[in-house]
Amino acid sequence: MQMRPEVQIAAMIKALTDVVIPAVPPSNKLASEQAQLVVGMLHLMAAQLPVQFRFDRDELGRLLETASELSSLAVAEEAPRAALAELDRQRTEAMAVLEACRGEPAQLQASVASLRTSMCSLVDSFAASEDVVARERVETALFAMSKAQLLRDRALMKPQRWEPDPAAVPDITSLLAG
Amino acid sequence: MQVQDKNRPDAAWIEHLRARFPCEREIDRILVRKLSLRDGPGFSPVPLETLVAGVEALLVAEQVPDFTVTNPRWLSGGASKLQMAFDLEWQRPGLGFEKTAMVLRMEPAESIVETSRLREFQLIKAFEGVVPVPPVFWCDPDGTYLPYPALIYGFAPGVTKPSTAASGVSGLGMVIPESVRRHLAPQFVDMLARIHCHDFSQNALSAFDVPQINTTQCAEWGVNWWERVWLEDCEENVPMMHLAAAWMRRNLPVLDVASVVHSDYRSGNFLYTEHDNRITALLDWELGRIGDRHQDIAWTTSRAFSSMSEDGKTVLVCGLMPEREFYEGYEKASGLSINPKTVHWYKVFNAYSIATLTLGTGYRIARNGKTHQDILVAWLIGIGGMIVDEMRTLLEEAR
Incomplete structure (x- = not known):
């Protein structure tokens, strides 16, 4: 997936800064102010995006520490006791989530990139090969993989309305459900 | 294997690509130029005044006598090049004084389609009288007079789509x-x-x-x-x-x-x-x-x-x-x-x-x-x- 937020945001900032804002009449104070705020918000998004996942994971860890500390609290009244039991139940679920979130999104992206590169190198390695059978097996596997992946690439971009027959392309949520 | 930073291409990598993928000489020239300049600055907005000055310098170099460039304005459309419309008051060879609607078509720092202005100029010239083409006048193939390579052609009448049509x-x-x-x-x-x-x-x-x-x-x-x-x-x-x-x-x-x-x-x-x-x-x-x-x-x-x-x-x-x-x-x-x-x-x-x-x-x-x-x-x-x-x-x- 080549169209990622970092490129989208940079392009939006440039369009607003170089083209749109200079064209806003200085007399239109509200439009000028809001255009500047949009640029500011986009800069903020660009800064936040790379750390957003880590930020949430960091907070979950801190919440878990506190929840663990509170789980040993002994209370007699029914309402606090019920609330603590619910907190403890949530803590157990959250611990599993935190464990599953040890990796970084950037690692996932890097792994995708590495495997793509290796598969491309494999294709290139057959350029001068006389082993047609092996080459065709590689091609068959990559065609099948690409067919499924490209459908998802197209579905992700469906809102851009490139597709001549949009109904033929499922929505991305249904394709990612499994 | 060392991974090439494509945003800062080095000379050895450029030469490797040239040797591995031989193509037409002019294509090779513009692709080498593209990579050689990649590490340089991005595109910054160019004022119309700068483009007008560039057009005037090009026309002087082409020995166009007694001309005036007026009414410069931006044209939208197309994903690859900048376009400025303007009027040229000049002694048009064979026709005498006239005010001609013109378009300057100039590359940005890097284009979605990296191509040669010289090839475009020569090809349009070649088809004058064969199929309808906009009249093409002058070319600055290396960006000697304008900030980037450019050509100047005449304004052709018409629309690209019906006023009522929809398109992306x-x-x-x-x-x-x-x-x-x-x-x-x-x-x-x-x-x-x-x-x-x-x-x-x-x-x-x-x-x-x-x-x-x-x-x-x-x-x-x-x-x-x-x-x-x-x-x-x-x-x-x-x-x-x-x-x-x-x-x-x-x-x-x-x-x-x-x-x-x-x-x-x-x-x-x-x-x-x-x-x-x-x-x-x-x-x-x-x-x-x-x-x-x-x-x-x-x-x-x-x-x-x-x-x-x-x-x-x-x-x-x-x-x-x-x-x-x-x-x-x-x-x-x-x-x-x-x-x-x-x-x-x-x-x-x-x-x-x-x-x-x-x-x-x-x-x-x-x-x-x-x-x-x-x-x-x-x-x-x-x-x-x-x-x-x-x-x-x-x-x-x-x-």
Whole structure:
């Protein structure tokens, strides 16, 4: 997936800064102010995006520490006791989530990139090969993989309305459900 | 293996690419220039005054006497070049004093289509009087007088789409009403035939190399050009691009007739006047080359430029006519045959080049802030998946 937020945001900032804002009449104070705020918000998004996942994971860890500390609290009244039991139940679920979130999104992206590169190198390695059978097996596997992946690439971009027959392309949520 | 930083290409990598992918000399020159400048600044807005000063300097160098440049203004449209409209008051050779509407067409720091202004200039000149083209006047091929390489051509009358038609950016997916397309379609086919039948041997086309007929050189130059651009620009590897390049090299078609190929012949790239539905100018010759007519035929019939007719079932080539009608009309007008196998090869080739431009170059130049409309080229990245999937289907059909 080549169209990622970092490129989208940079392009939006440039369009607003170089083209749109200079064209806003200085007399239109509200439009000028809001255009500047949009640029500011986009800069903020660009800064936040790379750390957003880590930020949430960091907070979950801190919440878990506190929840663990509170789980040993002994209370007699029914309402606090019920609330603590619910907190403890949530803590157990959250611990599993935190464990599953040890990796970084950037690692996932890097792994995708590495495997793509290796598969491309494999294709290139057959350029001068006389082993047609092996080459065709590689091609068959990559065609099948690409067919499924490209459908998802197209579905992700469906809102851009490139597709001549949009109904033929499922929505991305249904394709990612499994 | 050391990973090349494509945003800061080194000389050794550039030489490696040149040696691995030999192509036409002028193509090689502009690709080397692109990579040599990549590490430099992105595109910054250029004031109209700077462009006017550049135009004046170019005209002085071209020894145009007693001229005045007036009414400069920006033109929108197109994803690849900046355009400034202006009026030139001058003594036009053979016609005397006149006020001529002109357009300056200039590259940004890097373009979604990195091409040669000299080739574009020479090709349009070559077709004056053959098919309708905008008059082209002067060229600054190296950006000696203007901030970047540029050319100046005359303003041609007309529109790219009916005032009532809908289309996406850059003229893609255009829907043209039946009452208009029945007039435009025959002209569209006839002009393509005239381009391909034109004897270019007497034209000044020094920026072009002529591939040898009865060999695969033409196709090989083409694959070398676009595989080189893909490797220069792409960020994410795409296995299907490598499969396609390998397949193309195993199945290179032999060139039977060397023709001028427009390379971007589609709706959105011609002007017509709405009062009489006459095509007045064929535009955007920048990707043109001397090559195989099947490249144009395959390009024009690409799914990316097609649209559905009112019946909701018939796919129209460039929103103008059904594919069968297009093929038959072309063969009749040109007297040239269409080899379906070669068309198929060039459909893969064309899909490969569009995928390169959108997924590879579009990403690279938007990432580096190299154009006057990064937002548009970033938007165009989104069509890449559909194009690669079309290419996958074509390759599977050929297996």
